[in-house]
Amino acid sequence: MTAGLPMTVPAPGLPARVRIHEVGARDGLQNEQGVVPTEVKAEFVRRLAEAGLTTVEATSFVHPKWVPQLADAEQLFPLVSGLDGVRLPVLVPNERGLDRALALGARDVAVFASATESFARANLNRTVDEALAMFAPVVTRAVEHGLSVRGYLSMCFGDPWEGPVPVEQVVAVCRRLRDLGCDELSLGDTIGVATPGHVTRLLTALGEAGIPATALAVHFHDTYGQALANTLAALQHGVTTVDASAGGLGGCPYAKSATGNLATEDLVWMLHGLGIDTGVDLGRLTATSVWLAGQLGRPSPSRTVRALGGAASHKES
């Protein structure tokens, strides 16, 4: 292999190209304790785009008191919205959030639902039904404005209060999100408990319910180290959109170095090794994560960033 690049050996039955939905700037940073300056966030988004990522989730138009880290959405979005050929999805929890996103010219929005009542209550202070009712006018209006709408679904595999989540329950909420008008659903393994057979079973059930793999994204957490194996199972099932976070940003608060999101670099290593096109320059992406780790003052949890970035991975580059 060239230094920093895996040897390419395709495997049969996998997609030729995967679109990575980069969530580091939103899902990753929103868990940071110290507030990250708006200009650093903008630089992060710009560097991610320069590394070849074509979908970079930028921020969230939730109420600032819910997620203080993202209270600068109005200031940040205009700093990055001119990036050529890059989609910049933003979260919109309700109509007020959609209004703010529309006012700034956002073209891609996302709503976030839960497959379980417990997490809907904890995260949205609503029942699943109430949350979907809140999203209905958001999705309708977004579609009327010609926006693409992603529906995030949390707790698709396990829930910390309820335990294993029945596949049928997940399928039912997915169907309702599709019926609302979401054109892409992101299946979240929020607590990282999924294993590959579970992934295959859920994707099979969704296919049987009329939701094809091409309308889905997978969003795995690496809490138990399963994210990449689960991604392989999803690719084998025809999924072509994968969520990941540069540098594995988005750790669990209770374990300082534990990782939350699948690291984009680890994903890119596997995809490029499999001969799957992503458009991403792994060297530039790793350099971006090394740079951000320097800004945050701690090393990246990504294995690949540590291996390629070495001791520099927690220093300013």
Add this chain to the structure above:
Amino acid sequence: MTAGLPMTVPAPGLPARVRIHEVGARDGLQNEQGVVPTEVKAEFVRRLAEAGLTTVEATSFVHPKWVPQLADAEQLFPLVSGLDGVRLPVLVPNERGLDRALALGARDVAVFASATESFARANLNRTVDEALAMFAPVVTRAVEHGLSVRGYLSMCFGDPWEGPVPVEQVVAVCRRLRDLGCDELSLGDTIGVATPGHVTRLLTALGEAGIPATALAVHFHDTYGQALANTLAALQHGVTTVDASAGGLGGCPYAKSATGNLATEDLVWMLHGLGIDTGVDLGRLTATSVWLAGQLGRPSPSRTVRALGGAASHKES
């Protein structure tokens, strides 16, 4: 899921049972800088056995000046050799090492070869041919004594000096190890660069050369986070023996928290999630890794140990 256990959802085409070849006490500890007391090593091996691991590589009969950490092989082996129903393979680099192992009653030995000339030179100070010539009488005599003989093969995917390693080259050395009399070959991705398609291609080529998946073990390193995805590809190809290291012990010296070996806990999480029997009690295994991390004074790099062991994972339990 029960706390600490994934939900079980089998996937078609996978083995019903996997034998884990636990390498933490040898491959893991040999990279430790500070010498670990013999009694701690013995306790580690005993706890691994009590956690249900049936193959626990115990130590190495290399010359003490090569691996000072394992210079206590003569003292350690008798402390653990009475464990019921547990195989305790030991490394033997040459006839002198075999003599020492036989004198202590070892029943399972392993030799370690390289798929590349560069690593044979670096690790064994010999050409590949010279190394195999050195092993020939070792394997012959071990087989005559009724011992099982494993052949480790390093650098099966990439080599830091030579780059990608041609599959045919790996197959050729594997055939020679088989011809010597090795009954199991462990395919090592020593620098962790493999991806799933590469794994499938090598296993396919070995099958075509008359070496079935059931005579193979896979030994993946998690340097780029690929180990578990590669393991899934190997299982899909019929491999039923997987090497792993409790707690992910065996880090790269240049990156303090980077991981070398696949963590046994992360592997067990996936296997149990897939409904594959291992005989391992994940809770006891995690407790063992937490205990050892306390002895070594630093946290385990295993994602699962960190998630299940939490803040306790680097404290004495």
